[in-house]
Structure formats: structure tokens, C-alpha cells
Amino acid sequence: MSTVYEQDAFVPCIAVPGMFSGEYLVTLYAVDPQNPSGDKLAVQLFVDEREFEVVGQPSSEGELKGYLKVELAPRGTTSDYCTVILPTPAIPFGDSVVVLSGDIIRKGHDDSRRPRDP
Amino acid sequence: MILADHEILDAVNSGIIAIEPKPQPTQYSSTALDLRVGDDFQKWNSKLCNVSGVATIIELDKINMVDLQGYAEPLKIQPDGTVHIEPKDFVFVRTLEHVHLKLDSQLAARIEGRSTAARLGMCAHISAPTIHAGFRGKIVLEILNHGPFAIKLRPNLSRIAQLIFERVNQKPDNTIVTNYIDQQTPLG
Numbered sequence: 001m002s003t004v005y006e007q008d009a010f011v012p013c014i015a016v017p018g019m020f021s022g023e024y025l026v027t028l029y030a031v032d033p034q035n036p037s038g039d040k041l042a043v044q045l046f047v048d049e050r051e052f053e054v055v056g057q058p059s060s061e062g063e064l065k066g067y068l069k070v071e072l073a074p075r076g077t078t079s080d081y082c083t084v085i086l087p088t089p090a091i092p093f094g095d096s097v098v099v100l101s102g103d104i105i106r107k108g109h110d111d112s113r114r115p116r117d118p
Numbered sequence: 119m120i121l122a123d124h125e126i127l128d129a130v131n132s133g134i135i136a137i138e139p140k141p142q143p144t145q146y147s148s149t150a151l152d153l154r155v156g157d158d159f160q161k162w163n164s165k166l167c168n169v170s171g172v173a174t175i176i177e178l179d180k181i182n183m184v185d186l187q188g189y190a191e192p193l194k195i196q197p198d199g200t201v202h203i204e205p206k207d208f209v210f211v212r213t214l215e216h217v218h219l220k221l222d223s224q225l226a227a228r229i230e231g232r233s234t235a236a237r238l239g240m241c242a243h244i245s246a247p248t249i250h251a252g253f254r255g256k257i258v259l260e261i262l263n264h265g266p267f268a269i270k271l272r273p274n275l276s277r278i279a280q281l282i283f284e285r286v287n288q289k290p291d292n293t294i295v296t297n298y299i300d301q302q303t304p305l306g
Contacts, residue, residue, distance in 0.1 A: 019190050020158045020212055023256075025183055044183045048216060048255045071221050071252055074289070085221060087254035092179045095250050 010067035010105045011084060015052055017062065022049045026068050030097035031081060043097050045090040067105065077101065120149050121225075121283040135225065135283065136218035150280040152232070154214040155259065157273035159193035159201050161209045195273075203240065203261055203269045212256035214274050217281070221252040224286045229257055235278050239265020242279040249281065251290055257281075 013028035026047050029040040047068065054066040070084040073096060077083065082101045089095050121129065123146045129135040130151075137151075145152040166189050167174055176186075193201050193209055203209055219225050227249040231242030244260040259279055263269055271278065 016184060016187070019160050019187065019210075020156075020256075022158075023212070025187065027184075044181075046183070046258075050216070051254060069254075074221075085252040087252075089246075089250075091181055091183075095252060 008106075009070055009072050009084065010053065011070055011099055011103055013052070013066060013068045015054075015064045015066060018046045020046075023047065024049060024052045024064070026052060028068055028097075028099070030093070030099050033098050036081065036098075041093070041097075043086075043090045043093050045086055045088050047087050051087045072104070072106075119285045121285065123148055126151055126283055129223075129225070129283070134220065134223045136216075136220070138216045139214070141215070145277065147280065150230070150282045152277040153229070153257065153279045153281055154274060155271055155276050155278055156212045156214045156256065159209055159211045159271075159273070160190045161193050161207065163189055163191040196270075200270045200272050203263045203271060205239075205263050205266055205268065207261075207263050209261045210258055211261065212258050213279065214256075216254075216256050217249065218254040219249060219251050222289055223251065224289055225283050226251050226286055227284065228282045229259075230280050230282060232278055232280055235269070238267060238269060239263060240269050240278070251286055 011028055013026045015024040015026045017023070018025045024047055025044060027042055027044050030043045032038055032041050051069045052064075052066050053069070054064050056065055058064050068087075070086060073083040073085055075083075078101070080101055081098050082104050083096050083098050084104070085096050090097065126135065127146060130137055130141065141151055145154075193211075195201060201209075217227075219227060228247045229243055229249060230247060231240070235242060241262045241264065242259050243257075244262060249257065257279070261278070
């Protein structure tokens with residue numbers, strides 16, 4: 001079995017504290033595969049704090065902007081779209097969602113773009 | 119194929135299975151790895167969820183989790199530092215261990231309860247036992263005490279769940295097929 005894995009990437013998202021300490025409820029916006037040019041889908045999931053990188057200060061409502069660490073699916077990437085594996089499943093979407101390729105930031109590949117406003 | 123104890127240990131030591139904190143030797147059984155409860159037990163606030171004259175109905179496909187955030191409350195910690203799971207209690211807590219099954223590890227896992235707790239009527243989790251390749255995080259245990267006794271758990275110590283690792287035949291191309299992403303996606 002190989003241990004090499006260099007597919008970590010980040011997608012912009014917003015977050016609020018989750019149910020547990022050290023947990024965030026993250027919301028990101030994904031492409032609807034059935035209607036790629038339509039409205040984006042709000043995808044919510046609970047993640048451990050180490051999966052979320054905060055950028056800036058919280059809003060007055062406690063909302064944080066930042067980046068969610070995801071994995072890129074080995075297949076499912078085009079110049080426009082990218083399938084990402086979420087760290088934990090999102091209801092009702094499941095373990096992966098499709099996002100715009102332009103939203104993806106690859107760690108170690110394009111760090112110059114970070115941090116920026118999600 | 120289920121991994122044996124020495125295979126799990128090898129995978130943990132080599133980083134193929136990433137677990138923090140690193141498991142103690144006593145957590146390994148012949149074909150599983152025991153997991154400990156964390157320390158932030160939560161339960162649904164029954165007073166908020168069962169307001170007289172108010173029907174609280176959740177449409178699962180349109181759930182907005184932010185709206186539910188205020189319905190949970192911490193479970194009372196006893197003076198000796200333990201928590202009591204009373205009969206009929208429904209409680210959730212994350213595992214102490216943070217688990218990462220890397221997508222290309224070709225491993226998936228199942229979370230299961232343990233036999234003694236089961237005999238006492240306590241479920242360690244409800245449904246959705248599969249920890250898919252690519253999962254990264256602490257595992258939430260949904261504990262339900264079906265039995266007649268209150269059960270005392272020690273935060274960060276009690277081992278009420280076990281993780282059974284299975285080898286995936288081939289490296290996943292994508293991830294599990296969901297009702298959301300199918301062959302009609304723009305990504306083919």
C-alpha cells in the first residue's frame with residue numbers, strides 16, 4: 001500500500017461553532033451536477049477544527065470565513081469542475097461534492113493565493 | 119478482508135491509518151481497534167424539542183443544521199468526573215481519537231459497539247457504521263441506552279466502540295455513489 005498522498009486542497013467556506021468543542025459547522029457552495037449553470041447548493045457538514053482554516057475575524061454573528069481541507073477525487077476533474085471528497089459526509093449530499101475548479105486551492109501548489117477572502 | 123491486529127498496528131505505525139492520539143496497545147483486539155469516548159457529551163434538549171402545542175418536524179433533505187444548533191445541550195458531568203447514560207437516554211459524543219483513512223490507503227472501516235455494553239442494552243452508535251475511505255475527523259457516537267440500568271462512562275477513557283478495518287479491493291476512482299452524484303454529473 002502506498003502512503004504517498006498529495007491531493008489535499010482547500011475550498012472557501014464559512015463556518016460557525018459546531019455542537020462539540022473544537023468542531024465547526026461548515027457551509028460551502030457546490031455546483032449542482034444536474035444543473036451546473038444554475039444556483040449553487042449550500043452544503044453543510046460538521047468538521048473537526050483541524051480541517052478548517054480561519055481567515056480573519058468572526059462577524060458579529062460569530063460566523064467565520066475560511067477554507068475547508070478536502071481531498072481531490074482521482075477522477076472527476078475537468079477544467080471547469082472538480083469533485084472533492086469532504087472530510088465528513090454532508091447531509092444529504094454524501095461524501096463528495098462538485099465545486100468550480102477555480103475555487104480550489106492546492107496546498108503547496110498555489111499558496112501564493114492564500115489567504116484571501118473566501 | 120478484515121485487518122488483523124498486527125496489520126492495523128503496521129498501518130498505524132506507517133501512517134496509512136492516521137489516528138491521534140496514538141492508540142494504546144490495550145486498544146488492539148484480534149481484528150479491531152477499540153475507540154474511546156471524548157469528553158464533550160451532548161444531548162438534545164427535551165424542553166426545547168418538545169414544546170407543548172408545537173410540532174417540530176425536520177425535513178431531512180432540506181435540513182439546515184444551523185437551525186438545530188440551539189437544540190443541543192451538554193450532558194451533566196457527575197462530581198466524580200463521569201457521565202451517566204440513563205435508561206432511554208439518547209446522547210452523542212465524539213471519539214477521543216481523530217481518524218483519517220486516506221483515500222488511496224484502500225482501507226475503509228466500520229464502527230461497532232462492544233459486547234458488554236450491548237448486553238446491558240447500550241448502543242454505541244445508530245446507523246451509518248461505515249467509515250469511508252477519505253474520512254477525516256472524530257467519529258460521532260450516537261449512544262442510546264435501551265437497557266434498565268444507568269451506565270457510567272468515563273470521559274476520554276471508556277472504550278465503548280471498536281473500529282474494524284477492511285481492505286478495499288481497488289483504489290476508489292471517486293468516492294461512494296450518493297443520491298446526489300450519479301452518472302449524470304457533468305464530470306461523467
